[in-house]
Amino acid sequence: MIGIVGYGSYIPWRRIRIEEIAKVWKQDAEVLKRGLLIKEKTVPAKDEDSVTIAFEASKNALKRAQINPEDIGAVYIGSESKPYAVKPSSSIIADALGISPIVHTADYEFACKAGSESVFVSYSLVKAGLVKFALGVGSDTSQGAPRDALEYTASAGGAAFIMGSENIIAEVIETFSYTTDTPDFWRRDGQFYPNHTGPFTGEPAYFTHIINSAKGLMEKAGVSPKEITYAVFHQPNGRFPLRVGKRLGFTKEQLEPGWIVPEVGNTYSGCSLLGFTAVLDIAKEGDIILLTSFGSGAGSDSFLFRITKRLEEVRGNAPTLKDMLNRKHYVDYATYAYLRGKILMGKEG
Amino acid sequence: MFTIPRIWREKKQRYRLEGSKCKKCSYTSFPPRKVCPKCGSEELEIIKLPETGKILTYTIVRNAPIGFTEFAPYAVGVIELEDGTRMLAQIVDSNFEDIDIGKKVKLVFRKLFSEGEAGVIIYGHKCKLI
Amino acid sequence: MREVAVVGIGITKFGALWDKSLRDLAIEASLEAINDSGVDHIDSMYVGNFSAGTLIEQEHIAPLVADYLGQNPIPATRIENACASGASALKMGFIEVASGMSDVVMVLGVEKMTDVTTPQAVYSLSLAADREYEGYQGITFPALFALVAKRHMFEFGTTRKQLSLVAVKNHKNASKNPKAQFHNIITTEDVEKSPMIADPLHLFDCSPITDGAAAVVLMPLEKAKKLNNHKIIKIAGIGQASDTIAIYQRESFVSFNATIKAAESAYKMADKRPEDIDVAEVHDCFTIAEICTIEDLGFFEKGRGGEAIENGLTDIDGKIPVNPSGGLKGKGHPVGATGVAQIVNLVEQLRGEAGENQVKDPKIALAHNLGGSGSTVVVTILEVA
Numbered sequence: 001m002i003g004i005v006g007y008g009s010y011i012p013w014r015r016i017r018i019e020e021i022a023k024v025w026k027q028d029a030e031v032l033k034r035g036l037l038i039k040e041k042t043v044p045a046k047d048e049d050s051v052t053i054a055f056e057a058s059k060n061a062l063k064r065a066q067i068n069p070e071d072i073g074a075v076y077i078g079s080e081s082k083p084y085a086v087k088p089s090s091s092i093i094a095d096a097l098g099i100s101p102i103v104h105t106a107d108y109e110f111a112c113k114a115g116s117e118s119v120f121v122s123y124s125l126v127k128a129g130l131v132k133f134a135l136g137v138g139s140d141t142s143q144g145a146p147r148d149a150l151e152y153t154a155s156a157g158g159a160a161f162i163m164g165s166e167n168i169i170a171e172v173i174e175t176f177s178y179t180t181d182t183p184d185f186w187r188r189d190g191q192f193y194p195n196h197t198g199p200f201t202g203e204p205a206y207f208t209h210i211i212n213s214a215k216g217l218m219e220k221a222g223v224s225p226k227e228i229t230y231a232v233f234h235q236p237n238g239r240f241p242l243r244v245g246k247r248l249g250f251t252k253e254q255l256e257p258g259w260i261v262p263e264v265g266n267t268y269s270g271c272s273l274l275g276f277t278a279v280l281d282i283a284k285e286g287d288i289i290l291l292t293s294f295g296s297g298a299g300s301d302s303f304l305f306r307i308t309k310r311l312e313e314v315r316g317n318a319p320t321l322k323d324m325l326n327r328k329h330y331v332d333y334a335t336y337a338y339l340r341g342k343i344l345m346g347k348e349g
Numbered sequence: 350m351f352t353i354p355r356i357w358r359e360k361k362q363r364y365r366l367e368g369s370k371c372k373k374c375s376y377t378s379f380p381p382r383k384v385c386p387k388c389g390s391e392e393l394e395i396i397k398l399p400e401t402g403k404i405l406t407y408t409i410v411r412n413a414p415i416g417f418t419e420f421a422p423y424a425v426g427v428i429e430l431e432d433g434t435r436m437l438a439q440i441v442d443s444n445f446e447d448i449d450i451g452k453k454v455k456l457v458f459r460k461l462f463s464e465g466e467a468g469v470i471i472y473g474h475k476c477k478l479i
Numbered sequence: 480m481r482e483v484a485v486v487g488i489g490i491t492k493f494g495a496l497w498d499k500s501l502r503d504l505a506i507e508a509s510l511e512a513i514n515d516s517g518v519d520h521i522d523s524m525y526v527g528n529f530s531a532g533t534l535i536e537q538e539h540i541a542p543l544v545a546d547y548l549g550q551n552p553i554p555a556t557r558i559e560n561a562c563a564s565g566a567s568a569l570k571m572g573f574i575e576v577a578s579g580m581s582d583v584v585m586v587l588g589v590e591k592m593t594d595v596t597t598p599q600a601v602y603s604l605s606l607a608a609d610r611e612y613e614g615y616q617g618i619t620f621p622a623l624f625a626l627v628a629k630r631h632m633f634e635f636g637t638t639r640k641q642l643s644l645v646a647v648k649n650h651k652n653a654s655k656n657p658k659a660q661f662h663n664i665i666t667t668e669d670v671e672k673s674p675m676i677a678d679p680l681h682l683f684d685c686s687p688i689t690d691g692a693a694a695v696v697l698m699p700l701e702k703a704k705k706l707n708n709h710k711i712i713k714i715a716g717i718g719q720a721s722d723t724i725a726i727y728q729r730e731s732f733v734s735f736n737a738t739i740k741a742a743e744s745a746y747k748m749a750d751k752r753p754e755d756i757d758v759a760e761v762h763d764c765f766t767i768a769e770i771c772t773i774e775d776l777g778f779f780e781k782g783r784g785g786e787a788i789e790n791g792l793t794d795i796d797g798k799i800p801v802n803p804s805g806g807l808k809g810k811g812h813p814v815g816a817t818g819v820a821q822i823v824n825l826v827e828q829l830r831g832e833a834g835e836n837q838v839k840d841p842k843i844a845l846a847h848n849l850g851g852s853g854s855t856v857v858v859t860i861l862e863v864a
Binding site for chain 3: 355359362363378379380386405406407408409410411412413414415416417420423425426427428435436437438439450461462471473475
């Protein structure tokens with residue numbers, strides 16, 4: 001049996017409401033909230049970045065895994081908002097967590113799918129018997145351009161998973177990936193904000209890849225939606241995951257626990273993974289969980305998990321996503337713009 | 350001003366919260382020392398510090414020094430960790446009016462500073478109210 | 480050990496002195512002291528200076544000063560102990576005379592702080608704290624003393640007003656000191672309405688950034704008597720102590736152990752007790768520092784310093800006049816010069832030459848010079864011989 005030994009989530013303390021952003025651009029907040037099905041999103045502090053978020057999530061994962069960090073043989077981190085264009089985040093995490101120096105690490109990028117990739121590679125390495133434990137993390141503090149639709153959704157957060165072959169809390173039953181070259185959303189090197197293609201990001205990108213990946217997984221594993229307890233999809237806004245879930249044959253009850261975007265926003269590489277941690281925060285022994293990520297460019301990774309009884313034993317060792325959702329602090333647009341580096345400061349600023 | 354070798358050399362303290370404990374009198378210190386300041390013994394062992402503690406005193410820095418202006422204003426305090434070890438740490442993600450002497454805190458991993466947009470980023474531990 | 484007398488004093492105006500370089504300030508104070516002493520030569524000199532390297536990009540300033548004073552080849556040494564550099568240099572000069580090694584030693588304290596911008600000066604000052612473990616958490620000097628103030632208020636109920644009264648008193652005294660940086664009278668309201676720097680310390684709780692120099696000439700007491708030009712003032716006692724570099728590793732946050740220990744040494748050497756002191760110049764780098772210090776020196780019980788100030792006990796006509804010169808707050812704080820400036824001001828008091836700030840007939844004076852957040856303290860006791 002190979003699977004998750006420990007999981008951890010992290011979101012920042014600060015939030016901004018949709019109304020605050022809409023006010024500045026003189027857009028209709030109620031229309032936006034109804035259209036996006038998002039109320040507010042997380043905002044990172046000036047001293048947070050995708051590395052600090054990855055560390056906190058990984059720390060929580062270690063608390064649940066209860067293993068010696070030195071036994072982790074690989075660390076992979078996926079992000080599209082790495083603090084350095086050249087210099088790995090994974091080496092910082094590996095050193096800071098006490099995993100270094102006998103470890104293999106790498107940074108992954110695949111838009112919002114980079115986190116699930118890290119998990120996929122971690123799982124594969126353990127399955128191949130090359131390492132005892134491997135840590136896969138998805139973490140982002142992505143930017144949305146001012147006045148752009150993405151400004152309402154791009155937020156910060158991360159999730160970490162330690163994969164192993166003993167003391168499993170969620171067994172990996174099957175995986176299935178679906179990838180094509182589809183330029184729905186991208187950011188060129190040196191550019192501060194990303195570009196996206198509006199409606200093209202829907203059917204040809206998000207829906208095609210998620211549906212093909214999820215269907216492919218269910219076929220390969222020989223399961224139908226009815227036999228799955230919960231399904232978690234990538235959540236760029238509140239509507240897409242509900243729509244794709246319905247198209248795949250899932251009910252609202254199956255989608256609800258993993259549907260966290262209304263209060264968190266889209267945490268990019270952390271997104272579907274954070275939704276998955278919200279499910280792990282409440283899942284019971286025997287539950288079957290489908291997780292399908294989506295990364296623009298484009299691709300989807302699907303996983304099928306079965307929960308073991310150990311989950312309930314270790315779950316309480318670290319805070320749940322709900323614990324973090326309950327501790328929050330609202331900021332106004334000016335503070336948000338400052339924190340996100342959107343204000344042109346002077347030399348001594 | 351912030352030189353790389355020195356920052357790299359102090360990694361274990363900043364990243365892994367390594368301190369030292371005197372084998373003779375049990376006095377714990379952060380950063381680790383080679384000589385116990387209490388009893389003078391040279392027999393000290395490296396320990397991993399606890400991650401929770403309480404505030405002994407604090408202030409709010411409104412005029413920040415060079416390199417820290419982007420975070421101002423910020424609270425900073427003397428923290429006494431569960432095992433008695435003392436450290437100085439910024440108190441983040443907490444409303445200023447909620448901070449007080451005696452309140453409980455836990456350590457968190459954050460950016461300490463970076464030398465401008467192109468410089469290296471230094472990470473370490475600060476704390477927040479729990 | 481021979482007894483040592485202060486035979487000559489000199490001090491420049493303190494302030495933002497755009498026209499004067501470090502050399503200019505050093506020479507001005509030194510010449511004034513040498514001329515005041517009436518000696519015809521000096522054997523050796525010590526220069527107290529904190530950070531000429533970061534402030535004017537010049538190290539090795541002792542021979543530089545000796546050179547420009549026309550005093551090469553006498554031995555010249557720079558002493559650095561943060562803000563206690565001045566008194567630390569004094570101690571070295573004292574030892575050289577007391578030991579019999581030299582007969583005439585000049586001690587100069589000098590600092591040139593305004594050639595750099597204020598943030599750069601603040602950065603230089605911060606180097607006196609623990610760089611890795613305090614500096615990297617974004618600490619500043621006002622913040623370090625604010626930590627002390629918060630705790631002092633918590634443990635003893637010291638009030639915001641009591642802190643303000645220290646600044647008010649020192650400005651009042653400075654207004655009558657022609658060499659002081661500030662001559663304006665301020666009220667407690669002025670202090671409390673000034674910008675907050677690090678809670679609870681406002682701008683007016685903090686000593687300023689200053690240029691200045693001060694110098695004294697030391698001789699053995701017996702030979703001083705032959706000079707016959709001033710009242711003979713001797714250094715009756717001098718004590719020094721160290722404490723942890725970082726404030727977070729101190730035993731107490733309301734007391735400076737180095738002050739207590741240095742004072743103990745000085746009192747013992749001079750065979751005096753706190754109640755014998757007639758006038759004191761203490762290190763009020765921040766208002767809270769004066770409150771803690773008058774307690775740590777034994778003038779008042781621990782925790783009662785604020786009360787004492789509020790009741791006027793440290794005014795010029797009070798039980799123990801503290802900082803009649805205006806202190807660091809009113810006079811200015813050219814870091815390396817301060818410790819020596821305190822001696823100059825006290826010698827003026829003991830000679831009866833302190834002008835409008837003259838304390839009534841003092842015989843015994845105490846100078847308290849503190850470095851960093853209290854990691855070095857030097858206490859000097861002067862007595863009319």
